Amino acid sequence: MSxxxxxxxxxxxxxxxxxxxxxxERAIDISQLRRLTGLITLDPGxxxxxxxxxxxxxxxxxxxxxxxRGVPVEDLAxxxxxxxxxxxxxxxxxxxxKELNRFSVLLNDNSLVHEDMQIFxxxxxxxxHPMGILSSMVNALKSFYPEFQAVKEEININVTRLLSKVRxxxxxxxxxxxxxxxxxxxxxxxxxxxxxxxxxxxxxRPYQIDDERVRALNVFWILHADHEQNCSTTAVRIVGSAxxxxxxxxxxxxxxxxxxxxxxxxxxxxxxxxHILENGIPIRDxxxxxxxxxxxxxxxxxxxxxxxxxxxxxRIMKRECDNLLEKLHIxxxxxxxxxxLETAALGDDYFIEHNLYPNIxxxxxxxxxxxxxxxxxxxxxxxxxxxxxxxxxxxxxIDDPDWKLARPRQVYCGPALTRYxxxxxx
Numbered sequence: 001m002s003x004x005x006x007x008x009x010x011x012x013x014x015x016x017x018x019x020x021x022x023x024x025e026r027a028i029d030i031s032q033l034r035r036l037t038g039l040i041t042l043d044p045g046x047x048x049x050x051x052x053x054x055x056x057x058x059x060x061x062x063x064x065x066x067x068x069r070g071v072p073v074e075d076l077a078x079x080x081x082x083x084x085x086x087x088x089x090x091x092x093x094x095x096x097x098k099e100l101n102r103f104s105v106l107l108n109d110n111s112l113v114h115e116d117m118q119i120f121x122x123x124x125x126x127x128x129h130p131m132g133i134l135s136s137m138v139n140a141l142k143s144f145y146p147e148f149q150a151v152k153e154e155i156n157i158n159v160t161r162l163l164s165k166v167r168x169x170x171x172x173x174x175x176x177x178x179x180x181x182x183x184x185x186x187x188x189x190x191x192x193x194x195x196x197x198x199x200x201x202x203x204x205r206p207y208q209i210d211d212e213r214v215r216a217l218n219v220f221w222i223l224h225a226d227h228e229q230n231c232s233t234t235a236v237r238i239v240g241s242a243x244x245x246x247x248x249x250x251x252x253x254x255x256x257x258x259x260x261x262x263x264x265x266x267x268x269x270x271x272x273x274x275h276i277l278e279n280g281i282p283i284r285d286x287x288x289x290x291x292x293x294x295x296x297x298x299x300x301x302x303x304x305x306x307x308x309x310x311x312x313x314x315r316i317m318k319r320e321c322d323n324l325l326e327k328l329h330i331x332x333x334x335x336x337x338x339x340x341l342e343t344a345a346l347g348d349d350y351f352i353e354h355n356l357y358p359n360i361x362x363x364x365x366x367x368x369x370x371x372x373x374x375x376x377x378x379x380x381x382x383x384x385x386x387x388x389x390x391x392x393x394x395x396x397x398i399d400d401p402d403w404k405l406a407r408p409r410q411v412y413c414g415p416a417l418t419r420y421x422x423x424x425x426x
Contacts (some may be wrong), residue, residue, distance in 0.1 A: 009037055023058050040409040051234065052400070056089060056392050057226045061306040066313065068226060069093070077316045082221040083107065083191050086388035089226055090159055090395065106160035111185040111194070113168050114144050121169075121176050130380045131258040133173050138166060139251040158246055159391050166387060167191070170380050171198035192217040195384075200372060212327045213371050219320045220364055223313040224382055226389025232256035232263065236390045237397050238406040246394060253390045254383050263386075267378040269301040269365035273334050273341070283344045291350050301362030302345060303355065310357055317363035324370050338366050 003018040005028045014036050017029040027050050034040055043049045058067045066073045069088050076085050087095045087103050095103060120140065124133050145161065168185055175182050175198075183198045192214045201207035227233070235256040240249040257263035276286055290299035304311050325335060342358050345351045368378055397403065 007037075009039070022055075023060070034409075040411070042411050046234075051229060051406075052237065052397065054229070054393070054396060055092070056396060057228045057389070059228050059306065061304075062308050064307055064310045064312045066227075073223060073312060074316060077219050077222050080222060081190070081192075082218050082225070082385070085222045085225050086163060089388045089392040103156075103160065106156060107164045107191060108185075108187045110157065110161040111164040111168055111187075113165055113172060117144070117169070118172070118176075118182065121173055126177070129258075130170070130173050130177075130377055131254060131383070134166070134170060134380055134383060135251045135254040135258070137169050137173075138162070138247055138254060140247075141165065142245050142247045159395075162246070162250060162391065163387055167195050167384055168198065170377070170384060171195055173380075174199055174374070174377060190214065192221070196371070210328075212324055216320050216324045216367050216371060219316065220367060220381070221385035223317060223360060223364075224385030226386070226392065230262070231259070232386065233390060233393050236394050240394045240397050241404065241406040243398070246391070249394050250387070250390050253386070257383055257386065258379060263379045263382040265300060265361040266365035266368065266382065267375055269338075269362050270334070270369060270375050270378070272298075272300045273337050273365075276341075277334055277337050283340055286341065287344060287348055287351075299345075299356075301365065302351070302358055304359045307359070309355060311359045313360040314358060314363055317360050317367065318358070321363045321367050321370075324367060328370060330370055332369070335366055335370065338362070 004015040005018055007014045007016055014033075016033070018026055019029050020026050030041060041049070056069065058070070059065060068076060068085065069092055071088065071094070076088075080088075083104060084095060084100055087100060117137065117140070120137060121133070141162070145158075164185075172182050180202060183201045185194045185198060189197055189209070193209050196213060196217065197207050197209065199207075229237075232253040236249045236253040239252040240246075260268050275281075286297075286299070289295045289297040290302075325339075342362070345356070345358065351357070365378065368381055369375070373381060
């Protein structure tokens, strides 16, 4: 039997269907509201609005659950690779050995960047933020690869082209910004090992592939691979609803991720720790400032807008963080400060009562620094990890038979009818 919610307006009752998702989520379908009543809903930030049906990621912030295509993120972080997780998100199922091998071959075949793109990189002003460069270069890929047909093999080539080339472009932009010679991808290395080698290998000091760093990067990217309908994912879907190409849609996601309230949070964690260390602020004072209303100081990397109990990704990232710092024996005052702050916050009654636990951004910032990633590249690392999720969301939206061009409404609050007055009379 169908369920309905009753809406009473001016004494007239309207029935709105209640729909249920596969995990028991319930929603009121208001898609016919304007046609039935002439009214719209107002929901700033769309925090109560479902924009689509999706079979990609399930999350429950109250229970601390995150699953990709039904598979718990904990299982993937423990047993999978970023390449396999990418296949799962984009194709909907875990690959068989032959399918994973084919996917890996396509990644290798599409890893090189057109030489003309180096000219683009080299002409960006020194000091340009890597996210701005990456967004522009991804958009430019359409000019280098104009052909696109909506057939499975062609889509797979475009998917692997993006996943592979973005990784190469990110490493290339770093090398060029340092004035170093570009290092090309090697077919004998895994996806994560290849990236680290392209970032840090030099003719003078060949990079030594370290299994601990490779594993930590794999886990970091798996945990960031998708996160339901967040700001950047919604940007990809909305831009994609105009039926623009895949590259332009992904470019919009990169731009949205750039913001410090979204993907820039892990960079903000390191900048906060640097500020605390350089100014010699005691940890107890840091916690008090964070608890004081009206104080402009903000404790970055604690609490989460969606997860009300704990962020399941943070628990996994903490384990990787602790393991990495122990195995590498890194001597870094900033990392020591981070561990001290974590211990103090976890033992503070205020933080415990308000569920202000360290989130994934706190631990991932520490992990990226331990791996050797420069701070201004942190958000780029997030973007590489989120790529398979964006691609999966874009693909799902264009395959949706009920697709609609995104067109939000508004409640106008400007001046009423105002007649034009000639400039001489004003």
